[in-house]
Amino acid sequence: MVPDTSELNETKATIEDVAKACGLSRATVSRVINGESNVKPLTIERVRKAINDLGYHPNVHAQALSGGGAKTIGIMMPRIWRSYYSSLLSGIEEVAAQKGYYALVVTRDYLSSAERIFDEGRVDGFIFRNMDHVKEHDRLFLSLRKRDIPFVLIGNPLRDYPAITIDNVGGARSVAQHFAMHGFKKIVFLSGPKDNIDSNDRYFGFRIGLEESGMDPGGIHRIYGDYSTQSGYHAIQEILSEFNPDAIFAANDRMALGAILYLHRNGIHVPGDIAVAGFDDSYFAKYVTPSLTTVRQPFSEMGATAMKELCSRIERSPVSSGKIILPTRFIVRASCGCPYRNDESLDVLDSIENNE
């Protein structure tokens, strides 16, 4: 490949090597690498050829040191990994790749290490998947903003930080309308943590959906979990001792799964005795028995949108203000009592597996 008579190509080629190989200066080579316009076409050719022959790749640290930025973004996520993070990541990476960015994924102590990571020059900005403990995050976000460090949140923050959100209210409203259609009266809303904004928005959407359907939302029994499967299991176990619902709407699929599991183990038929719906359309939603009626989040698109927003902030280019709200989609399956095409293998064949 290398027709050069260089001693050994053990060591990585540098811009100096390229310059020598084509008889031009480092400055000129740098110019063609960075696609500047004022270079003679023939020169561009010569440089390109030398770059190819030598298998040269610019050293990212040198580029960063001389002002180019790290071309890396920090993806800061809680340690407890949800399966949908993969879809988020996938969307992020797709856009990142186009723009030449790479993803540094941090799940340990990401709150306390974010600023240091930036100060070390490792990243040009951050995407946070924000979670429950709003107050602790808030201090960090405030500081980042003050220091003008680019960041975007995926999820619903308390304040006006730049964020990619989904239409929680609309999704939950669809569930409510569907429940109303089924004629459910005694309804449990299985909530996430008390200060979780997504969960609260879903509750709100659910209420107005019921109201709009002419039902009394005051009758909703709201109980709390922490989004985990176990918490759903136990919350339902507890409520059943004092209340006999005909339907449960869980603020996420995991808790819905926990609920179904409890009901199943106690001989209560889903959806015959109690209907269940979730939120997320997680990987397992279609494989649960009965398959889970839920609200699909556009995770991949959320990631992609977040990355686009972050890029424009890093490049200090005109930025869309504030929050972006992405639509959700109501997915009817069997757990609500609808006649689901259980035996159509087509459904299982469906290759667009959300959150797989």
Add this chain to the structure above:
Amino acid sequence: MVPDTSELNETKATIEDVAKACGLSRATVSRVINGESNVKPLTIERVRKAINDLGYHPNVHAQALSGGGAKTIGIMMPRIWRSYYSSLLSGIEEVAAQKGYYALVVTRDYLSSAERIFDEGRVDGFIFRNMDHVKEHDRLFLSLRKRDIPFVLIGNPLRDYPAITIDNVGGARSVAQHFAMHGFKKIVFLSGPKDNIDSNDRYFGFRIGLEESGMDPGGIHRIYGDYSTQSGYHAIQEILSEFNPDAIFAANDRMALGAILYLHRNGIHVPGDIAVAGFDDSYFAKYVTPSLTTVRQPFSEMGATAMKELCSRIERSPVSSGKIILPTRFIVRASCGCPYRNDESLDVLDSIENNE
């Protein structure tokens, strides 16, 4: 915090700033940062104080450029994210954090971009979660080895590349012995892709386990899937038209889930009519109905071990040779026909959620 009378601390502090602040040279500051021994204790104190006062963090690009390495490793994984990747990542990150490394996660075109990423100086080494297409990977691994670029595989490679593996044979053998105890005779092995070494090892272990239990392993019906839920569903659908098994051992949990789903939808009782076991102990394994008997992989430990191995390679320190095999653990639940403590909520409470 900064009692200094500097004009503005808008801009990040550099080593020069620290040197000035404490009246020493950059060289000396560098020495205390890097923990060299030949520095006077009092000097160390002065430098430390200045560093704290200024909130100084060394620029990683400058460090890398002057020979320090990127202190970053590339985690190269297929795009199709498995939920257990999170456990892998968690183990990796834990060790990485101790050693001051960060994780660049790459899932797009990671085969073709690995060498470029290294040449750009972005990473000091790689951890690959190797997958099916052995031949394509082989070229890359060969090249990495030739170039003396540190890397470790998680999973079972064809050749003698450094790899963290699990005891597939032992795990599958346990399943076989358990199946023998149940008295199953007409057994289906639901395999992964034909050239997948993990799957082949599990088949091998399963065979010898049956043999050791005095059964004829020749009677095993081996059918193929691709590790996806759908492929399990369809493989079972197909085999049932010509064969009537009393037990199925799937090479992973997803296919086991697909199998259970098919059986369930067609009124075939699990485990009453047909028993099922899987491999992985994925997140959903304990939540499936019936809960899935399976073999647990120590994902987090695999990640941690891989990272340790990689570090010693990066540091060119004496390295354990070749492969490391980690033990698996057989997990008996209900899908094999055992009396599973379905109603013990303790089980659900079990907070050690593998692959969560």
Add this chain to the structure above:
DNA sequence: CTGAAAGCGCTTACAG
């Protein structure tokens, strides 16, 4: 035990 200086591999005004 400490400092002056060269060097890592780039980019970017500044000249021409």
Add this chain to the structure above:
DNA sequence: CTGAAAGCGCTTACAG
């Protein structure tokens, strides 16, 4: 359109 030179923020022999 192209090149010489300074500079980015560190580390590391080399002197002392």
